[in-house]
Amino acid sequence: MVLLGLALAKTVFLLTSFRGDGDGLHIAYSLDGKAWEDTAGIYLKPSVGSGLMRDPHLLHGPDGTFHLVWTTGWKDKGIGYASSRDLIRWSPQRYLPLMENVAGTETCWAPETFYDAPQKRFVITWSSSVEGRFPETVSKDRMNHRTYAATTKDFKAFSSPEVVLDPGFDHIDTTLIREGAGVRAVFKEGDKQAKKEYGPIWTATAPSPLGPYTVDPRPLVTERAEGPTLARIEGRLTMLVDFYADGKYAAYAQGNDGGWAATPVETVPGQRHGTILEVPKPILEALLKRQKATLAKLPKPILDGFTADPAIRVFGDRYYIYPTSDKPNWQTTDFSVWSSKDLVDWKREAMVLDVTKDLKWANIEAWAPDSAERDGKYYFYFCAKGQIGVAVGDRPTGPFKDALDRPLIAKDSVKTYPIDPCFFRDDDGQDYLYFGNGTPTVYKLNRDMVSFDGPPVQFPLKDFREGIVVFKRKGLYYFMWSMDDARSDDYRVGYGTSKSPLGPVESPKEFVVMRKNGMVKGTGHHSVVNVPNTDRWYAIYHRHAIPGGGGFKRETCLAEIKFGEDGSILPIDVTTPFRRREPIRLR
Known part of the structure; x- marks a missing residue:
């Protein structure tokens, strides 16, 4: 059914993610934005900053180039960047020191890239906690993040970072989507983890990605979650969000009345904070071709089913x-x-x-x-x-x-x-x-x-x-x-x-x-x-x-x-197919 659906589709959805503490770029796909399948393997392993890849955000630019940004470390003052035309062959990775010259910077988390078509520029947003700023919300119970942004036309020269979203409280994981002539943002309020108080998911709107933003007084999600990502699925604005403590994703769709309601979704187990985006079908076909070639080199399971x-x-x-x-x-x-x-x-x-x-x-x-x-x-x-x-x-x-x-x-x-x-x-x-x-x-x-x-x-x-x-x-x-x-x-x-x-x-x-x-x-x-x-x-x-x-x-x-001469067990190879037949020869 998936192959039949793919044959009929013109576009498909991709969902980026990381696994564990940040091993690299993983990509899942879906024909309807609801049922997701993995494309096996890591498409890009991180090599800049502190060497992590968390919160990978992928943007398909107007010229067909994919722009990937990610969190490189818990205390880094910049982000990772790489580009690709097909998600298989990547440019050299670069570390973008967006907050290195901002005194007191403690973090630079969850970057995202938004294309500002009217201005023909890219807007990079991220969350930073900067010592000495926003003293009215300093707390021993949580950090003090705000959403910052910088603009660029070529990912080489950048404007100075500025605060673009300040709802009056610590928050992270801001994501943007075009809505009419303006922009909608969704973001997560910071947690007070020692008290087991977990911040909701909020939404805000603005005429421009650089603001000013008006925050909706009602949160979208009050359960423990993070890493929202937005897309239009079947004509409805839909949010996928990472219920990280439960090891699962959930989805919410906006109704005609502007309210949000849970909607079914089945994502890949182990998936963490990433981006949903719609791409032309040939992009996925190339990924699946790569996957098939890679799987052919691995051991096959010896029993049917799971x-x-x-x-x-x-x-x-x-x-x-x-x-x-x-x-x-x-x-x-x-x-x-x-x-x-x-x-x-x-x-x-x-x-x-x-x-x-x-x-x-x-x-x-x-x-x-x-x-x-x-x-x-x-x-x-x-x-x-x-x-x-x-x-x-x-x-x-x-x-x-x-x-x-x-x-x-x-x-x-x-x-x-x-x-x-x-x-x-x-x-x-x-x-x-x-x-x-x-x-x-x-x-x-x-x-x-x-x-x-x-x-x-x-x-x-x-x-x-x-x-x-x-x-x-x-x-x-x-x-x-x-x-x-x-x-x-x-x-x-x-x-x-x-x-x-x-x-x-x-x-x-x-x-x-x-x-x-x-x-x-x-x-x-x-x-x-x-x-x-x-x-x-x-x-x-x-x-x-x-x-x-x-x-x-x-x-x-x-x-x-295999055993060493001293009886030690040697490292077991789990990547080489097993082909030797071992019939039992009874004495």
């Missing part, structure tokens, strides 16, 4: 993967299993457990399973409603039946959040169940596989968050785990080793072995498989889906684990 937290096991002559089935806000309810004879070709076998039907004690949050075999029975360890359960079946493909009719590990029974079970069997036949979010914990399992031998044991792991994995190689116990939040681009994996399955665990100085690389982000919550009767090892992990993925849209991939 999956995460994969656990891989070898039973007989097949590999089996038991993942989480991703859904919005992690509200998953069922588990399925995939099988393969060679790690390359995977088949979805069956749904093995539906917590809405098969459990008495939980009906949601079906996460991060694992599986094990003992005496011809297969045991399925899983999370549901923040607790760990166990089910049993006759085949690795299920179906599995709840073995206890209650949690195996209840929320209040241990001093950690009981999720992410990982099964490990030692050479002496002793089984262990590792788990935890926040504090890694392990139980010794009894031979019945559904009860424990003794109390839980806790042990520290460096920067541990969740997703513990334990395996043994050449007499050494390897512990691997995930760090950060699964929604973060910087979700990553570290490791350490021990002489005991109960620790203590020692990590090398460079202990992070799987992390984001280019378009591949959110790499973590993996499991490990050894090809039987070899010393070849693989990590099965999830990443944010490419394109358009995030913490609730992930996909399962595979990468080889």
Whole structure:
């Protein structure tokens, strides 16, 4: 449907953004301004000022040139600038020292560029807090920004900065759009974060981008939000705004009566403060062509659909993967299993457990399973409603039946959040169940596989968050785990080793072995498989889906684990496609 719509469209919408603390220029697209898709990758990495790119604003100039400005750092006194004709090839970046000569300048944030057609010039606006100015609104609770502006015709010579919008209070993130013969501005009042008082989004109008502005007495949005951007969508003035604390965008459209009302929008997960603009269709077509070429060089997911937290096991002559089935806000309810004879070709076998039907004690949050075999029975360890359960079946493909009719590990029974079970069997036949979010914990399992031998044991792991994995190689116990939040681009994996399955665990100085690389982000919550009767090892992990993925849209991939001569785990390559077939050769 997207391709059909694109074929019929003459123009499309683009939405710029940054991710994390300011990694570079990201671009999403939409045919209707409501449903957005990512164009994967970073189009421009920042290299000027303090080296950040936050709040990227993009203007399509009258001659077809795109002008990009951005915040380069929290305390910089200038902004970043670059230009492009196609958003792929960029001019050298320049640092524009707009406030360097203004004594007392503390910040230079969220710049935007507006083309003033009657004057045939560009107006750059931004927010600065300047010590000694506007003493009547100085406060220990927040900063003291006002909107400043400078004009230019060539982005080389600039007028002196001047205050163009002073509503009588601290504010940031001013954005402009032409309205009739005048201009409408939307901006955010500053927060008093220590008091948890968050400034509204306001609007104002003026005959010129340089003012004077009349502020509407009613705020547009009173919830915690920032980074508004304006466009005309289906003939209505529409504002997209970044609800940054909630990790989402919202949209508001202006009605015929001048009032604003919420309107549906679905943006790209992880997107932060950027610009919406309408561009000719060929601009997007070139971006999508670039995206296709880039994706062709990356590893493809090995399972269909959105999956995460994969656990891989070898039973007989097949590999089996038991993942989480991703859904919005992690509200998953069922588990399925995939099988393969060679790690390359995977088949979805069956749904093995539906917590809405098969459990008495939980009906949601079906996460991060694992599986094990003992005496011809297969045991399925899983999370549901923040607790760990166990089910049993006759085949690795299920179906599995709840073995206890209650949690195996209840929320209040241990001093950690009981999720992410990982099964490990030692050479002496002793089984262990590792788990935890926040504090890694392990139980010794009894031979019945559904009860424990003794109390839980806790042990520290460096920067541990969740997703513990334990395996043994050449007499050494390897512990691997995930760090950060699964929604973060910087979700990553570290490791350490021990002489005991109960620790203590020692990590090398460079202990992070799987992390984001280019378009591949959110790499973590993996499991490990050894090809039987070899010393070849693989990590099965999830990443944010490419394109358009995030913490609730992930996909399962595979990468080889290589070891140094000293037994150390070498950095895992998540950007090279995996092609080697690994059939199981039974002795």
